[in-house]
Amino acid sequence: MTEPNTDVIQGTLDMLILKTLSLTPMHGFGIARRIEQISRSVFKVNPGSLLVALQRLERAGWLDAEWRRTDHGRRARFYSLTRAGHKQLDLETADWTRRVSAVARLLKAEG
Amino acid sequence: MSLWRQVTRGLRGLADRSRADQDAEDEVGHYLEQATADHLARGLSPEAARRAARLELGSVAAATEELRSYGWERAVDAVAADLRHAARRLRMEPGFTVVTILTLALGIGASTAIMSAVGPILFRSLPYPDANRIMAVWDVGSEGLPVETTFNTHRELRARTTAFDALAVFRPWQPTLTGSREPEQLEGQRVSWEFLRVLGVLPALGRDFDATDDRGGAAGVVVLSDGLWRRRFGADPAIIGRSVTLSDESYLVVGVMPRQFENVLAPAAELWTPLRYEPGEGRAWGHHLRMIGRLRPGESRDGAARDLAAIAGNPVPDFPRVAWAALDRGLSVTSLHEDLTRAARPALLALLGAATLLLVIACVNVANLLLARHARRRDEFALRATLGAGAGRLLRQAVTESLFLAGLGGAAGIALAVLGVRVLIALSPPELPRLSVVGLDTSVLVFAIGLTVLVGLVLGVIPARAAARMDAGGSRPATRHVVRSAGPARALLIVAQVALALVLLVCSGLLLRSMQRLLRMEPGFDADRRLAMQIRASGVRYADPDAARRYFGNVLEAVRSVPGVAAATLTSQLPLSGDLALYGVRIDPPVRDDQGEAGGTFRYAVSPGYFEAMGIPLRQGRLLDTGDRTDGVPVAVVSESFARRRLPNVDPLGRQVSIGDSEPFTIVGVVGDVRQVSLALSETDAAYITLDQGGSRDLTLSLIVRTDGNVSALADRVRQAVWSVDKDQPVVRVATMESLLSASGAERRFALVVFQAFALAALTLAAAGLYGMLSGSVAERTREIGVRAALGASPFRILALIVRQGMTPTVVGIGAGLVGAALTTRALTTMLFGTSPLDPATFLAVVALLLVVALVACAVPAWRAARVHPASPLRAE
Numbered sequence: 003m004t005e006p007n008t009d010v011i012q013g014t015l016d017m018l019i020l021k022t023l024s025l026t027p028m029h030g031f032g033i034a035r036r037i038e039q040i041s042r043s044v045f046k047v048n049p050g051s052l053l054v055a056l057q058r059l060e061r062a063g064w065l066d067a068e069w070r071r072t073d074h075g076r077r078a079r080f081y082s083l084t085r086a087g088h089k090q091l092d093l094e095t096a097d098w099t100r101r102v103s104a105v106a107r108l109l110k111a112e113g
Numbered sequence: 114m115s116l117w118r119q120v121t122r123g124l125r126g127l128a129d130r131s132r133a134d135q136d137a138e139d140e141v142g143h144y145l146e147q148a149t150a151d152h153l154a155r156g157l158s159p160e161a162a163r164r165a166a167r168l169e170l171g172s173v174a175a176a177t178e179e180l181r182s183y184g185w186e187r188a189v190d191a192v193a194a195d196l197r198h199a200a201r202r203l204r205m206e207p208g209f210t211v212v213t214i215l216t217l218a219l220g221i222g223a224s225t226a227i228m229s230a231v232g233p234i235l236f237r238s239l240p241y242p243d244a245n246r247i248m249a250v251w252d253v254g255s256e257g258l259p260v261e262t263t264f265n266t267h268r269e270l271r272a273r274t275t276a277f278d279a280l281a282v283f284r285p286w287q288p289t290l291t292g293s294r295e296p297e298q299l300e301g302q303r304v305s306w307e308f309l310r311v312l313g314v315l316p317a318l319g320r321d322f323d324a325t326d327d328r329g330g331a332a333g334v335v336v337l338s339d340g341l342w343r344r345r346f347g348a349d350p351a352i353i354g355r356s357v358t359l360s361d362e363s364y365l366v367v368g369v370m371p372r373q374f375e376n377v378l379a380p381a382a383e384l385w386t387p388l389r390y391e392p393g394e395g396r397a398w399g400h401h402l403r404m405i406g407r408l409r410p411g412e413s414r415d416g417a418a419r420d421l422a423a424i425a426g427n428p429v430p431d432f433p434r435v436a437w438a439a440l441d442r443g444l445s446v447t448s449l450h451e452d453l454t455r456a457a458r459p460a461l462l463a464l465l466g467a468a469t470l471l472l473v474i475a476c477v478n479v480a481n482l483l484l485a486r487h488a489r490r491r492d493e494f495a496l497r498a499t500l501g502a503g504a505g506r507l508l509r510q511a512v513t514e515s516l517f518l519a520g521l522g523g524a525a526g527i528a529l530a531v532l533g534v535r536v537l538i539a540l541s542p543p544e545l546p547r548l549s550v551v552g553l554d555t556s557v558l559v560f561a562i563g564l565t566v567l568v569g570l571v572l573g574v575i576p577a578r579a580a581a582r583m584d585a586g587g588s589r590p591a592t593r594h595v596v597r598s599a600g601p602a603r604a605l606l607i608v609a610q611v612a613l614a615l616v617l618l619v620c621s622g623l624l625l626r627s628m629q630r631l632l633r634m635e636p637g638f639d640a641d642r643r644l645a646m647q648i649r650a651s652g653v654r655y656a657d658p659d660a661a662r663r664y665f666g667n668v669l670e671a672v673r674s675v676p677g678v679a680a681a682t683l684t685s686q687l688p689l690s691g692d693l694a695l696y697g698v699r700i701d702p703p704v705r706d707d708q709g710e711a712g713g714t715f716r717y718a719v720s721p722g723y724f725e726a727m728g729i730p731l732r733q734g735r736l737l738d739t740g741d742r743t744d745g746v747p748v749a750v751v752s753e754s755f756a757r758r759r760l761p762n763v764d765p766l767g768r769q770v771s772i773g774d775s776e777p778f779t780i781v782g783v784v785g786d787v788r789q790v791s792l793a794l795s796e797t798d799a800a801y802i803t804l805d806q807g808g809s810r811d812l813t814l815s816l817i818v819r820t821d822g823n824v825s826a827l828a829d830r831v832r833q834a835v836w837s838v839d840k841d842q843p844v845v846r847v848a849t850m851e852s853l854l855s856a857s858g859a860e861r862r863f864a865l866v867v868f869q870a871f872a873l874a875a876l877t878l879a880a881a882g883l884y885g886m887l888s889g890s891v892a893e894r895t896r897e898i899g900v901r902a903a904l905g906a907s908p909f910r911i912l913a914l915i916v917r918q919g920m921t922p923t924v925v926g927i928g929a930g931l932v933g934a935a936l937t938t939r940a941l942t943t944m945l946f947g948t949s950p951l952d953p954a955t956f957l958a959v960v961a962l963l964l965v966v967a968l969v970a971c972a973v974p975a976w977r978a979a980r981v982h983p984a985s986p987l988r989a990e
Binding site: 032035053060069072078 | 118119175
């Protein structure tokens with residue numbers, strides 16, 4: 003009836019971005035596609051939110067941003083994880099795991 | 114790290130906005146390109162791929178904008194844009210802007226300056242520990258006025274009171290310091306030994322006085338101020354125990370006061386020595402000492418007053434009293450702070466009131482200006498609302514504009530306040546207490562800034578709310594019938610403004626009339642071309658009364674031989690000079706049973722020729738002359754009021770009168786009354802005797818010189834003449850009698866100048882307000898007036914219409930202001946002299962002035978309206 007919800011779970015976008023960038027530096031669109039692919043299209047990233055989030059994470063010191071020329075002569079911004087970003091990713095992952103297992107326990111519990 | 118990035122990235126964005134914009138654009142553009150390429154790779158046609166990518170991204174412009182508006186620097190941008198817009202708008206209306214800023218500056222500046230100046234004087238406590246326990250004690254004179262007390266009264270109170278920890282009396286002292294350097298006349302105080310204990314400040318070096326220092330035969334000791342110690346003795350700590358020579362007498366330095374010690378009782382005093390009076394001496398019964406006391410902990414002022422009243426009403430044999438210090442009218446006890454500010458309090462409170470009034474007038478005026486301006490801008494606001502500006506946006510704009518205005522006005526106001534405080538200090542009479550604590554302090558600055566913001570917000574709300582209302586009906590821009598809705602509010606503001614201005618103008622008008630009366634007051638002597646200076650016979654070489662008498666005789670002779678001197682005379686007291694001592698009077702045989710009730714009299718020991726030199730007229734009998742010498746019959750001349758009050762219905766000539774503890778004098782003449790204490794106070798009695806017959810007590814005399822030429826050119830030659838007799842004697846307080854006269858009105862003049870400034874400001878503001886309101890309303894009604902003209906209204910009728918419209922609220926405001934002024938001026942009563950608080954002439958003059966100002970303010974726009982061409986408003990549409 004209704005289309006399946008593809009919104010990124012609230013509060014997890016930062017973590018998804020950090021995780022994606024922990025593998026390799028990439029640009030905005032690449033991050034969006036990668037999240038989509040790995041989540042097997044469960045999550046579709048809103049480009050507007052993604053670009054603002056990248057800006058925010060860069061300001062927070064977790065990402066480094068670098069302008070590069072593409073083959074088509076366009077300016078593209080490549081993002082990579084900083085050391086602080088790695089730490090933040092660890093923190094957020096641990097936090098997320100804790101919360102997910104708590105939710106899982108609650109859902110499994112009976113009566 | 115992250116904070117660093119926040120700041121640097123933000124600043125970079127602010128510094129190079131176009132680059133930041135370009136970045137956002139490129140990032141979104143690149144995303145779009147990649148998305149398109151991705152869709153192409155999945156096999157879509159280029160056209161379909163582009164569309165899919167667009168769909169995914171949503172609106173490119175919106176995404177770019179979202180990215181661009183990220184970061185704190187964007188909020189700064191928005192405010193800056195609002196400010197730029199506000200500044201542009203205000204530049205477009207320079208008249209409005211300048212008037213508003215000046216109005217705010219006047220209101221804020223004046224109130225801040227007054228708060229700065231008056232607050233500390235009236236409300237800050239004195240610089241002593243437990244200052245609220247320090248009381249001033251006065252004897253009560255015949256008219257219920259405070260009178261200086263006698264040494265023996267102090268002695269009795271000190272022994273009998275249980276309410277005070279310490280009680281001290283003091284008098285001025287002007288010793289001449291001689292030694293290795295040139296002689297210097299110093300200001301000091303002779304104090305009873307507990308003086309410093311009452312103030313609660315002890316010497317920083319050395320010791321305080323003790324009771325043994327303060328006895329008749331005790332060796333002279335002195336405590337120095339920090340300033341004198343540094344200036345004359347090189348801040349040498351070894352000064353304690355050394356001797357200094359003061360007026361040819363040797364004094365042992367026993368202490369140096371702390372640097373921060375502030376002496377509110379005699380700000381110029383630099384050294385202190387014990388009184389060393391003995392109860393048996395004549396001077397111990399002279400009313401020339403001020404008294405202060407420190408209450409016991411836990412004791413209240415009322416308790417102390419009861420204690421002293423009980424002592425006053427219950428004499429004991431141990432402490433016999435004399436008729437003129439019998440304490441039968443009791444004693445007055447007030448806190449020292451109140452005592453010091455009592456004279457200035459009405460003037461200062463009036464100033465506070467005037468400043469508040471001016472601030473209110475300024476606020477009313479600005480509200481009026483903003484309303485008028487808003488009416489002019491209705492079309493603009495409506496248009497912007499129609500074009501989609503939200504209510505919040507319009508509100509923010511309006512508030513930004515008024516805050517911007519208030520900020521500019523506030524800044525100008527603070528500048529004005531700084532200047533105002535300086536001017537106030539420069540203008541204020543020297544007697545104004547505690548001038549040293551006056552200054553623009555931080556709390557007042559905070560007050561001014563807070564006031565500014567408050568004014569901005571309050572004034573911003575008015576047009577902002579109207580703008581929000583406009584937004585609700587925004588689909589009907591430029592409808593003119595709504596213009597009228599602001600009419601009643603503005604008329605009310607005009608009423609308020611006129612009323613407030615009238616109150617302020619009436620107050621200053623009354624002070625002006627008082628001043629005129631006061632200056633027209635006859636002092637009883639002729640001040641024209643007369644010079645006064647104080648000379649003295651100080652030092653051991655004049656310990657012999659004959660030596661002093663010879664010295665003064667020689668001085669008179671020397672001065673009389675100076676070219677240009679028409680007459681010269683000596684007197685122990687100088688009218689209006691501020692240091693006068695009252696003496697008790699006994700008439701024998703008594704004419705009135707209650708002669709103690711008549712109070713003290715001023716005693717003048719003068720050289721013959723005093724009356725002629727001062728221009729005091731003889732009323733009856735004869736004047737003192739050169740025949741009235743030591744060996745002659747002691748004679749006195751009394752003032753008219755003396756004769757009237759003490760010798761009613763009898764011939765005063767030939768009566769016997771004792772002054773203080775003197776032998777009886779025979780009254781030989783009656784002279785005119787002289788204003789002795791101040792021009793405003795009703796005359797106290799005076800008795801005149803010759804210096805020769807006055808005994809040896811008068812060693813400090815005033816020399817009065819009359820000239821036919823230039824009085825100020827004479828001062829130096831007269832001084833040289835005095836020094837030609839004895840070069841070691843100081844000559845001080847050189848002043849023309851004219852300047853003594855004008856100093857007597859200084860406090861009132863100070864208040865007057867300030868009130869005139871306020872009244873001028875109020876008049877300006879009221880005129881500007883009236884003019885702004887009326888010209889604005891004429892501009893709005895151009896169309897209506899044009900229609901009236903087209904329908905045949907004559908220019909005269911249109912003129913009458915506009916004038917009537919302006920004068921109605923003015924007349925109502927005058928009515929309200931008259932009521933307000935009648936209530937307000939009662940508070941001024943103590944500052945008025947010979948003028949009723951409801952003086953009809955002042956009220957009438959102010960009403961007439963305001964009517965004229967209002968008429969002129971109406972006439973200009975009315976004249977413009979009368980010349981509106983019937984077709985012009987239609988063209989304007």
